[in-house]
Amino acid sequence: MENWVNDLNHILLQNIVPFGTRLAGAIVLWIVGGWVIKVVKALSRRGMAARGIDSTLIEYLESAIGVTLRVLLVIALLSLFGIETASFAALIAAAGVAIGMAWSGLLANFAAGVFLILLRPIRVGDFITAAGITGTVTEIGMFATTIDQPDNVRTVVGNNKLFADNIVNYSTNDFRRVDLTAQLAHGVDVHAAMAALKSRVAQIANVVQSPAPDVEILEFNAAGTKLVVRPYCHNKDYWQVYFDTNKTIMAVGGESGWPIPAPHQVMHQRQG
Structure with a gap:
């Protein structure tokens, strides 16, 4: 024991x-x-x-x-x-x-990450479209980049796929253009409508004054004359300006008494 x-x-x-x-x-x-x-x-x-x-x-x-x-x-x-x-x-x-x-792809992602850092086509906080994803860059990691989409969905994209694709950076320049249209009915004074829209759109919050908003004739169709309405704003204000411009087009049309645009057809009856 x-x-x-x-x-x-x-x-x-x-x-x-x-x-x-x-x-x-x-x-x-x-x-x-x-x-x-x-x-x-x-x-x-x-x-x-x-x-x-x-x-x-x-x-x-x-x-x-x-x-x-x-x-x-x-x-x-x-x-x-x-x-x-x-x-x-x-x-x-x-x-x-x-x-x-x-895992050669992993090393390719690492190399692409190095180039993203050195060349700086994008930075954290930029709003971009790349690799089929549109959103705000929250992180550029060693192997992947994290992007938050506008609907608050987080997406992680491999750096190599991101770097190999076309990168559209909406945040690099000081302002961007908002593209909208206004359909006028037949009989509406086009020049008066253009002047009214240009004046009111320029008063929308966060619309930059230089360059001034563009209101021009886009096309003529069966419903009447279609105008293009293009204010400019900073990227962070894009959607606010987008929706406010639509509201302004509706308000100007209501105040001016514009009729609802509808396609017109002219029929000629031939005597038999």
């Missing part, structure tokens, strides 16, 4: 206690390391922001710093348990080559 107790104590002292000590140290290292990573990311973000670095580049670099530090933390944890880090590094390199060959 005494020998069995001695063997048990020997096993505890030689194996379990050291393992428990390493495990406790690993837990502490993981918690402290995670806290240090957060602090380093916050300090790096603050430093880059103080130097006026673009917010998109800040997000990208912060993400890269976080991933790198997390990998180093995992290597430190493995080293704590006696695993040779040199062998582990070689294993990571070999695995990286294998994964790179198998």
Whole structure:
């Protein structure tokens, strides 16, 4: 019995206690390391922001710093348990080559992300259309870009697909054009209608004064004359100006007593 107790104590002292000590140290290292990573990311973000670095580049670099530090933390944890880090590094390199060959698309997304950051066709906060998606860019990550669509649906697009497609950036220029039409009935004074619309549309909130709104004849059809109504505004005000312009067209037509446009046909009866 005494020998069995001695063997048990020997096993505890030689194996379990050291393992428990390493495990406790690993837990502490993981918690402290995670806290240090957060602090380093916050300090790096603050430093880059103080130097006026673009917010998109800040997000990208912060993400890269976080991933790198997390990998180093995992290597430190493995080293704590006696695993040779040199062998582990070689294993990571070999695995990286294998994964790179198998997941070439992932590396293509990473390379495209680098070009998106360097060339800056888009930035965080821009309203764009690309890869069949229209919305506001919320994040440009290492492998994918996150876009919030106008209906509040979040979409994640691979950087390579985004970079390979045509990118329409609505936020780059100071203003954009709103395209609407106004159908006039036969008998309405076209020039008076154009002057009334141009005056009232210019008074809509957030419509820029330069360039001034365009009101011109677009076409002649069976219902009468169709006008094009084109105010200009900042991208953030686009939908407000769009809907207010429609309301203004309706209001001007009601105040001026314009008849409801309808197709007209003229029939000639031939005497038999």
